[in-house]
Amino acid sequence: MHDLTPITAFGLAEPTVFVTQSCQLAERPRIALASVAARLGVDEACRAVITDLLRADAPDPAAWLASDIYSAFWMGPDQWMFSADFPDVEDIVARLKTSFGETASITEQTDGWVSFDLTGEVEAVLELVCSVDMRTRSAGYASRVSIHHTGCFLLIEASDRVRVYAPRASAGSVFHGISQAMTSAAAR
Amino acid sequence: MRYSGFKVIKEALTGHKGWRPAWRDPEPQSHYDIVIIGGGGHGLATAHYLAKIFGQKRIAVLEKGWIGGGNVGRNTTIIRSNYLLDGNEPFYEFSLKLWEGLEQDLNYNAMVSQRGIMNLIHSDAQRDAYIRRGNAMILNGADAEYMDADQIRKEYPFLNFDDARFPIKGGLAQRRGGTVRHDAVAWGYARSADSHGVDILQNCEVTGFRIENGKCLGVETSRGFIGAGRVGCAVAGSSGRLMSKAGMRLPIESHVLQAFVSEGLKPILPGVITFGAGHFYVSQSDKGGLVFGGDIDGYNSYAQRGNLPVVEDVCEGGMALMPMIGRARLLRMWGGIMDMSMDGSPIIDRTHIDGLYFNGGWCYGGFKATPASGYAFAHLLARDIPHPTATAYRFDRFETGHMIDEKGMGNQPNLH
């Protein structure tokens, strides 16, 4: 076991939280992420593996779903992002490679993204930061969105709960943008 | 009729009865020596110089709507000659010199105002590039001045020096740059051309070219066929549409560029400023409006209107650079069709069709080029050889690899 200590994107040991009267934005550390892209010509086989792992069909465009171990969202044609709460997040690529074999290209993404959970009255906040329509989108929706000029992924878990994956290097700006919107929404 | 202060006073005292139309409204003749298609700034300037400088007779300018209604009537009025490349700088410097004598040449006050233009620098690489550019300008006989951040702060104290995401590190100034009352440029050239016998034919749309045996004999128009010895096309954003009638495909795409003006404000901005870390440039008009713009919308369009993302992008740049303008109000926005070329530089050249000449590809820089473009096009039309400052503006430069690419963006017009 190595002896290096990880830090968050904010340079801290502990996750960051921001709270207003109506919302909470909380950083969620230690979520393992890996992208899975079907190899050409074997996408059926790849999807079969996904079905096996998720116990459901591979997520459609603009969708995500969860099983007991993995959850996955659609990133692009024949491409998904898998996530899992592993005790040792370093495992994810190795595990997925074992499952997918030669049917998919797996790329480590754990450190590329910082995940935030926004909970509470999220509609009033999200309408100030990105174009997703919380009135017509429901749980299970996943999409890349632009928050504070930064491409993020947004997953709707419930009408009062969304997950945001922000690129690690600009996670501070994304957090800042959302928290400003939370303050603004709370003041209205 | 000569315009003068004396004339204005005389007319004021006699009920303004003596003013005559600034240009005639003649019927088209069946044949002209030279027909210019496009009654915009470039077309009218071409006619003026053809008649006045190159001694040509029997000239007509054909305009499908009303003159000055294209980009000369919808730009942000900036003149400058701060170009980098040898193919461009002498031409734009020639243009600036023509601007400097324009009012006397035309007997029309187009309000050429050399209040200076400043390109701001925000990074070391940008500084290196601007120093190279400033040197190229000076080596070509133009003026350029390097300013450090402190000097800029003295002249423009309201710029964001203390809270900037991309701090101002310096600037390249051209004091001879400035602004011109854009509509008056079209009117001044039209009035002068008309006084030299040029027929300005409004509401005369070209619907086709008559081409026989590789030679252009004239144009079909909404007012009938008009024969011509030579036909010069100067229709900017409509270049693709027009030249397709002659069977030509061009190294040009038409894009929309939006421009903006604020409500009138007391003078606060002395010169033209260009933000180097965002898409924003601004000047203040003699009426007090902040005239500003930014990037093109980025997609092919003939619609003369743009969309919100670019409006926001420009205003973001404005607020980042000059946070005092937050409470000023945007009064009007509009769009012009830009003839974006494949290397960001124009074309003034013969076509492969005898007697058919082309002037276009001005991107969003056509206004400042108006006098030199007209002069150089007149030179080409009258003498059949390019003007010395415009020799690089050839069609075949893309075949030979002699692109004139100021921004280094390659064959993608919306990036120039």
Place this chain on the structure above:
Amino acid sequence: MIINHPLLGPRDSAEFTYLGDASLLNRPDPDTATPKDWHDYAYLRDNPAGLHRELWFHEGGDRSWLVVTRNTVTHEITKVELARDVARGLASDVAGMGTKRSGG
């Protein structure tokens, strides 16, 4: 503008970046093309006032390249396809079809 993405449905065009005429899909055959073919491919455009087939990249989305058929006068969008599908169609077209130009 709103682009009706074939997989994702309506998306704001601000999420996309624009490249230009979809004829850029028709890259000349390196074995047979003449210098003029390369010049025409890289530099000449129909630039129509009307229907225009053009390439957009969904940078703020699924990273698909799309072929969008849009009217350059009204901005109306009449067709949106995945560029990859179009490109595959071109590749499998019989000879000659692949070099057909777009636009109206």
Place this chain on the structure above:
Amino acid sequence: MADHGTNHGTHHRTHGQINRLSGGQIDRNKPLSFTFDGKTFQGYHGDTLASALLANGVRLMGRSFKYHRPRGPLTAGSEEPNAIVALRSGAYQEPNTRATTAELFDGLEATSQNRWPSLAFDAMAINDRFSNFLTAGFYYKTFMWPAAFWEKIYEPIIRKAAGLGALTGSADPDVYDKGFRHCDLLVVGAGPSGLMAARTAAEAGFEVIIADEDFRFGGRLNSEHEFIGDQAGADWAASQVAHLGTFSNVRVMSRTTVIGTFDHGIYGAVERVTDHLRTSAEGQPRQILWRIYAKHTVLCAGATERPIAFNNNDRPGVMLAGAMRSYANRWGVSAARDAVIFTSNDDGHRTAADLHRQGVAIAAVVDTRADAPSAHEYAVIAGTTVTDTRGRLGLNAVQVTDATGHSRWLKAGSLGVSGGWNPNVHLTSHQGARPVWNDALNAFVPSPSLPPHMSVAGAAAGMLSTHGALHSGVDAACKALEIDPRTLPALPKADDRPVTQSAFWCVQGSERAWLDQQNDVTVKDVKLSHQEGFRAVEHLKRYTTLGMATDQGKTSNMGGLAVMAELTGQPIADVGTTMFRPPYTPTAIGVLAGRSRGKDFHPVRLTPSHYWAKERGAVFVEVGNWLRAQWFPIEGETHWRQSVDREVLATRSSVGVCDCTTLGKIDVQGTDAAVFLNKVYCNGFAKLAVGRTRYGLMLREDGIAMDDGTAARLAEDHFVVTTTTANAGKVYQHMEFVRQCLCPDLDVQLISTTESWAQYAIAGPNARALLQKVVDAEFDISNDAFPFMACGAITVCGGLRARLFRISFSGELAFELAVPARYGDAMMRRLMDEGEEFNVTPYGTEALGVMRIEKGHAAGNELNGTTTAQNLGLGRMVSKAKDSIGSKLSERVGLNTEDGLRLVGLRPLNPKDKITAGGHVMSAEGPVNAAHDQGYVTSAAYSPTLGNMIGLAFIKSGSERIGDRMRLVSPLTKTSVEVEVVSPHFVDPEGERQRA
């Protein structure tokens, strides 16, 4: 609480709402104190600044632009040209604000504009005396001699007179938000038609947004004395708003102006959140720009009353008759205790009746129509016109002239003018559709070719009766949303009087009759414009400035068109109309920018070692959106050069570490990965062995160098490609283009991993020694096992997965070590700890730049988008054995000339001389000008290794000029030095160090 610069010190009460009538939708239990030009007044909650000032007997509120004529409000809405003031003070001062829409709040502070020394006495009013000289376009005809005088004398005078209000020069202290909303139906305007459209859609279950610029919904219903069913119109409107409030699928947005129609159903709307408040809460936006995505839109924007032009029709006290009615009915205010009404239609009579009911004396109703209806309560003078007015700072008399030319003066402090109503078609024409002339209404109505999915209802569609408005609102919603109208309840009874409008624009013989009141465009100016040939609508507008003022011509364009039509003998429809463009009303630039200003202009990207570098006192620099450590000053260093020189020398003599995470990293996988890279790089990649890295040059299709980087082959089907920091996004997009559009049948997958890995360059003779202390023992990184350009997956510090690349930008023995980003901080600290024995030195982007220049590596300054592989001295890299992007067009003759630019090095002959990046290179002898230009310096640096400045330059035939003496000039920075052309590889040209 933020202080909005309002006046809240004075609570000296003034009594004197001498023109306050009874009634109105104001709260008399909430008196509000405010100041205008320093004088304190009182109004009520529900007032606008204009209504409150009028109540206090103040008619004079502004001065016109050109002639500085005294002006009072013409209207009661956002179309106001005259009553324009500055609101608040200090940095919060807001110029050019309409008193007619500014909501009164306690402590409001307003100041008049464009006058000196005071509003009542304005020295610049002298212009009015010279108006005969200052006609339309006079400035184009004069100020030309002598040439130099224009800019030195004339223009400064003109400029000084420019503008109405002033900016303070201070940063806007407010914050603004931007947001997105989506709906099935957007209803623009909450008058009778808008309320019905919204209600109809709401009850059918659709997502509805209804927006109105006013703070009170109801539109004209708030201004009229009329009934809907058995309710007063204003009460009915309030009950409808309350009803809409019960629906969760309805969003009611008051104080929200829909400013523009954009493509495909996107609307811009500005909500004014705190403009009506004295102060705002911390973090509360002043305004919000909403981008509303509407599947359907019903435009219910109402109509704007149009004036009639007659001599001196611009005095304070002259108003649109409908505005007078608004003041009387909605605010319980009149401009004076007596009034004359001048009308060409029945609507003027409505004003007379309402004013009379409120106790205002009606001196007469002057009706242009010979068959004008009569009234019991007041005199109607049929077939007459108003021909002149009197009153220096406010109206006191009106001249009335009958058909025979007989004139008389009527005393009155207010004059209501009604020329009929123009539908507010603006949003229908934002996409280019021109409104069409309607003969029955004598007005322009919306074009039949509306923007897709938009319909128009109510007065905006020309339905000028309340009954028509209610019905058309319902109809529009039903049609848009396919609601069956038979399912709907019957509508209440409403005013259904037929509305006719005559075409009466201008009283015969008028000259000094204002069309555009703010810009001082008179009938005479339009005549002059016509006389000089500026007859096209756009020429008229541009020549006279008609309609170019802050009111955007809402009350003036029609009159100008009509006068021009009369002069040319054409019907108005043939003269045409000018285009309406966004925004519908002038919009604060701040709200269009939102939060993207100051430090939040762009997002910030931080490297994994950022917090560590900050601790070390690093100086940071913006590189795109990244913040990178530029250098790391240590104690005693006072100049950046000291730090940079030290970092370079320490690296070259022992070992240095630099965070190079910002380089783009693209993961390329698939069985065809090598084939694919062979296509995008001009040099070959097919045969690159697993475990090896290769430098690659990417060309654009036009043959110009686009980017360079490395590709490391981690497995047969797996590469990691690096790009320059600046081009990471662009290269990824390009590679996706090649993958999806040009090579759709290759098995290759791409994904960016830039931020996943913290990547550190470890460079210098002790680089290996340092690395060996952190790389786990099972990985042999000796020169034999891990030679120059090797790469591989390793573990460090006891099992952390990592990647190691033996590549060198500095020219030293160097490695790049990548670890998962969250361990980047710890990894850097570990390298510093373990490197202590080697005096390990962190270095920043400056030292990185110095070392790459010393080594002659091209970077962004050299890859400037115009340079070819040949220019860079890499011509041989372009493989002829295969096709790659750009290879064919790179062969063009112009890109391959004998005397083409080549990358060389420059050193000053005098070691103390400066090499200036951006300097131009000339022959040693001969003229210095553009014609003799030999090239330019792309990059320059002081080389602590060599002890003098060095530069990289592109010089014509450069590779044949090594050893030549040349001159480097930079006239811009006033330097000229002698230089020697040398190899660009200043340090270790044989590359022995990096292979060590």
